[in-house]
Amino acid sequence: MSSQPDPNDIRNVTIMDVARESGVSYSTVSRVLNGYEFVKDSTRQRVLETAERLGYVANLQARSLAGGRSRIIGLLVPGLDNAYIGEVVRGIDEELARANYDLMLYTTHRHRGKEPVYVKTIVNGIVDGLLLIVPLDPVAYLKNLRERQFPYVVIDHQGFDDFSPTVVATNWQGAYDATSYLIQLGHRRIGFVAGTPELSSATERLNAYQAALYTHEISFDAALVQNGDFQQEGGYLAAKILLNLDVPPTAIFASNDSSALGVYDAVHEFGLRIPHDISVVGFDDTLQAAVMYPPLTTVRQPLMDMGRTATRMLLNLIKGQPPPNHRIVLPTNLVLRGSCQAPATTSVQSTAQLSERRMK
Amino acid sequence: MSSQPDPNDIRNVTIMDVARESGVSYSTVSRVLNGYEFVKDSTRQRVLETAERLGYVANLQARSLAGGRSRIIGLLVPGLDNAYIGEVVRGIDEELARANYDLMLYTTHRHRGKEPVYVKTIVNGIVDGLLLIVPLDPVAYLKNLRERQFPYVVIDHQGFDDFSPTVVATNWQGAYDATSYLIQLGHRRIGFVAGTPELSSATERLNAYQAALYTHEISFDAALVQNGDFQQEGGYLAAKILLNLDVPPTAIFASNDSSALGVYDAVHEFGLRIPHDISVVGFDDTLQAAVMYPPLTTVRQPLMDMGRTATRMLLNLIKGQPPPNHRIVLPTNLVLRGSCQAPATTSVQSTAQLSERRMK
DNA sequence: GTGAAAGCGCTAACAC
DNA sequence: GTGTTAGCGCTTTCAC
Numbered sequence: 001m002s003s004q005p006d007p008n009d010i011r012n013v014t015i016m017d018v019a020r021e022s023g024v025s026y027s028t029v030s031r032v033l034n035g036y037e038f039v040k041d042s043t044r045q046r047v048l049e050t051a052e053r054l055g056y057v058a059n060l061q062a063r064s065l066a067g068g069r070s071r072i073i074g075l076l077v078p079g080l081d082n083a084y085i086g087e088v089v090r091g092i093d094e095e096l097a098r099a100n101y102d103l104m105l106y107t108t109h110r111h112r113g114k115e116p117v118y119v120k121t122i123v124n125g126i127v128d129g130l131l132l133i134v135p136l137d138p139v140a141y142l143k144n145l146r147e148r149q150f151p152y153v154v155i156d157h158q159g160f161d162d163f164s165p166t167v168v169a170t171n172w173q174g175a176y177d178a179t180s181y182l183i184q185l186g187h188r189r190i191g192f193v194a195g196t197p198e199l200s201s202a203t204e205r206l207n208a209y210q211a212a213l214y215t216h217e218i219s220f221d222a223a224l225v226q227n228g229d230f231q232q233e234g235g236y237l238a239a240k241i242l243l244n245l246d247v248p249p250t251a252i253f254a255s256n257d258s259s260a261l262g263v264y265d266a267v268h269e270f271g272l273r274i275p276h277d278i279s280v281v282g283f284d285d286t287l288q289a290a291v292m293y294p295p296l297t298t299v300r301q302p303l304m305d306m307g308r309t310a311t312r313m314l315l316n317l318i319k320g321q322p323p324p325n326h327r328i329v330l331p332t333n334l335v336l337r338g339s340c341q342a343p344a345t346t347s348v349q350s351t352a353q354l355s356e357r358r359m360k
Numbered sequence: 361m362s363s364q365p366d367p368n369d370i371r372n373v374t375i376m377d378v379a380r381e382s383g384v385s386y387s388t389v390s391r392v393l394n395g396y397e398f399v400k401d402s403t404r405q406r407v408l409e410t411a412e413r414l415g416y417v418a419n420l421q422a423r424s425l426a427g428g429r430s431r432i433i434g435l436l437v438p439g440l441d442n443a444y445i446g447e448v449v450r451g452i453d454e455e456l457a458r459a460n461y462d463l464m465l466y467t468t469h470r471h472r473g474k475e476p477v478y479v480k481t482i483v484n485g486i487v488d489g490l491l492l493i494v495p496l497d498p499v500a501y502l503k504n505l506r507e508r509q510f511p512y513v514v515i516d517h518q519g520f521d522d523f524s525p526t527v528v529a530t531n532w533q534g535a536y537d538a539t540s541y542l543i544q545l546g547h548r549r550i551g552f553v554a555g556t557p558e559l560s561s562a563t564e565r566l567n568a569y570q571a572a573l574y575t576h577e578i579s580f581d582a583a584l585v586q587n588g589d590f591q592q593e594g595g596y597l598a599a600k601i602l603l604n605l606d607v608p609p610t611a612i613f614a615s616n617d618s619s620a621l622g623v624y625d626a627v628h629e630f631g632l633r634i635p636h637d638i639s640v641v642g643f644d645d646t647l648q649a650a651v652m653y654p655p656l657t658t659v660r661q662p663l664m665d666m667g668r669t670a671t672r673m674l675l676n677l678i679k680g681q682p683p684p685n686h687r688i689v690l691p692t693n694l695v696l697r698g699s700c701q702a703p704a705t706t707s708v709q710s711t712a713q714l715s716e717r718r719m720k
Numbered sequence: 721g722t723g724a725a726a727g728c729g730c731t732a733a734c735a736c
Numbered sequence: 737g738t739g740t741t742a743g744c745g746c747t748t749t750c751a752c
Contacts, residue, residue: 012484012746024719025723030747040721057484061421061430062745065728070421072464083443083647090440093467104432107453121462124372124417126486218435261651287443290622293653341638374729385739390731400737422729425744724742724751 006021013056022050033058039326040066040341045113057143064126070354072134073314074127076118078110078134082258083286084303088133088155091307099315108136116141123150129314131155134199137140138164151317159200166327168201174299174332175205175253178281179212181297181334182251187279188218191242193235193259202230205255205283209293225247228259235262241276243270250343251279257286258295279340294338302330373416382410393418394428424486432462433674434487436478438470438494442618443646444663448493448515451667458674461488468496476501479623484508489674491515494559497522511677513670518687519560520688525677526687527670528561534659534692535565535613538641539572541657542611546576546702547639551602551609552594553588553619562590565615584609588619590663595622603630603638610703617646620656639700654698662690 015033019026027254031039032047050056075092077085089105096103104127108114119141122130127152132138139160145152153165168321182190192209195202206225215218223245226238235254242249243266245247254260260282267274274280274294282289285300309330313323379386384403391399392407403598410416412486423543426428433450437445444467449465456463464487468474489511492498505512506523513525529603542550552569566585573580584607586598595614602609603626614620620642627634634640636652642649645660669690673683 012745016745017613027724028722030745036748038721043721053479057481059425059745061424061485061486063727063747064421065419065425065730065744066746066748067728068747080453086440086446093440093465094469097467097469103465105453105463107463109454109457110725120415121417123748124419126421136420221746288648288651291648291652308469372729376729386729386733387740388738390729391738394731396737402739419729422744423731424747426732427729427744428731475736724749724750726747726749728745728747730744731742733740733742736738 012059013054014059015056017054018051018056021054022046022273028302032043061126062277069128069318070102070126070152072101072127073311073318074122074125074130076106076108076122076130076132077134078108078136080107080173083137083285084258084290084301085133087286087303088307091309092131092311093307094304095308095311095315099311101315110136112136117235119145123148129153129318131310131314132157134201136198147238151314153314155310157200163326165313165323167306167313167330168327169301169306170332171201171204172211174283174301174334175208177332177334178253178283178299179209180216181336182253182279182281182340183212183216183218185251185279185340187249187251188343189221189224189247189249189251190218191239191252192225192243193238193252193254193263194225195228195230195255195259197227198233199230202255206266209253225330228262229259230256232262232265235259236265237261237262239266240269240359243272245266248290249278251281251340253281255283257282257284257289257296259299260298261288261292275339275341277344279343281340285335289335289349290337292339297339298335299332300335301332306330366433367587372419373414374419375416377414377452378407378411378416379412382406387651410662416714421486429488429678430486431460432464432487433671433678434464434466434482434485434490434491436466436468436475436482436490436495438468438496440467443648444616444618444644445493447646447663448667451664451669452491452671453667454664455668455671455675461675465609470496472496483508489513489678491670491674492517494561496558511674513674513677515666515670523686525673525683527666527673527690529666529690530662530692532568532571533645534661534694535568536572537692537694538613538643538659539569540576541696542639542641542700543572543576544576545611545639547609547611548703549581549584549607549609549611550578551599551612552585553598553602553612553614553623554585555588555615555619557587559590562615562625564572564635567657569613587613588617589624590616592618592622592625595619596625597622599623599626600629603627603632609638611641611700613641615643617649617656617658619647620658621652624652635699635701637704639703641700645695649695650697652699655700657697658695659692660695661692666690 015026015029019029029047033042060070079173086184131153133155134157142164143181155167158166158168194206210220226241228238252263254263260280263280272278282296282298285298289298309328375386375389379389389407392404420430420454427457466478491513493515494517502524515527518526518528521547554566586601588598589592614623620640623640632638642656642658645658649656
């Protein structure tokens, strides 16, 4: 009521209070708060000081309503049940914190039809921009966003249009490296657990697998490619088929770490040992990869970095600075751990020696 | 401009547009949209239909500014680098989706001083309520929230005041069960890796460990309790100390799964095998627990359920329905997997293995 | 440089 | 039952 400020009070201190206290009109306060240049320095100081003293905190909804920035960005993810997503989100969160932005999280729960509805709500709402991690069916609504000039960046999906700002990893190269590594170890029959075919990451990895076989003059056997779904269950089922082949593979390349987990399950079910009886490679290098037994050799995606990069891109977009390239590609690299070795037939090592190796 | 509606247009359709189209005043539209009873049914139908047809989506910031509900709740977490948090968040997210609420995510990045600032911003902002997962230092600002009558629920922390709505698991019972289980297997020297002492969950688990020893008439040895930090690294360091004792434990109870991961590391470094040479138990049952090798026997916390329950509580609080109990306690249960067995001394073990244990 | 005033889209009290 | 009106806290012309 009075002009006695209580910095511990959480009650709304508005721009009006600050104006009254510092003896200026509230539009001047607004100017100062928004970093408008042409304000007398002494005035600026006084206002800033008063705001601080009163414990003023901007009301974002009002600011946003009035056409300003909310300093909130939206994030649309398919689900939270995946270490992969978690890593990307960490990167985003970190970068956002640095820029003093807040995060609004939307989960589609893998419900395809929900995506457009969500996007519409988001865009009609408070956020200044939108980040999308592996959207399932973005073509329709992204066009709308673009027409509206609404800032957004897509993470880990590409190929659906030519204009969307995108951050991806070198899926092709990563898968090529992994396959080549297995080949160099001496493997000739390499099983492949594919991912969700609608996602570019999945198809690129498959293509690279085939390319690596081709380069090394290994003939392609369609039976060695089984469909997965980027989840543990799919990897398990695919691996079971592979292991039941008349001539089973000596190595399996799973399209991501979750699938590799399923491959491990199947291998164990068949009473086989990794890497002694069969080698396994994954993709992503999520936290689980190092924890699995044996630790999983996998293609590391710079997930946190992808999140950070996409966030920086988006923040620039919001500031009106379009990125030099619409599409930023980050490098993957192969992380060697204990899940691979030369196939048993070409090896002269004893079982004892081999199992020693696991202890690291 | 004209009254030609384009359902694909993402452009703002306001309550005004709906009012004009359906030939009523816009307050009537507001009434319909807010489920106000006393509107003629035919009017309600017409408005709803028009809104649908125009693709009306409520502007949350305006609604919130005008004093209504934003249907957004805030969530304050210490960090995203933990499977434990992820699980709880999944439960929250699920429940929120059901209730048609959105989520705003705040990460303190374990920065204690940031918590009050965040809370102030949050409360001054758009959210209808606040969920806090293991807050570090909540006493001061929770008092403020309460005085403001701002709805909030605390997850997995208690004991700092007597009025905060809280959801916790039976930490004491869970730890008691786990310790008893090890004792029943025949273990007498059981190491304990403690958690962050400021958190009630950590102290309760330690107390229960001691209580179980007492009940089974096993004398307590302070050297068997080593401090961890609920993280992998802390578990590793603590386990190393335990394994270096003159008479090392035959089993280690880690205060959570992350710590158990560190215990595994240390055990392997000592060239020992789990469970053959030493048994390990964790707490939480995060996704990693089942993936570790050997799969970790651990106390399952109903993490998703805790998230769901807390969310329901909060939603009721927002509706003005205080919960019957301020404090809801969910049961834990022991999940038996492959990381425990009877101690080697009661079985047949070579001297070689025992002496090996002392190295490093 | 700074103040006045018009909304942003909505809710809620108050009329009729 | 439904329309009218006054804000919520802020940004942003437009004056002076």
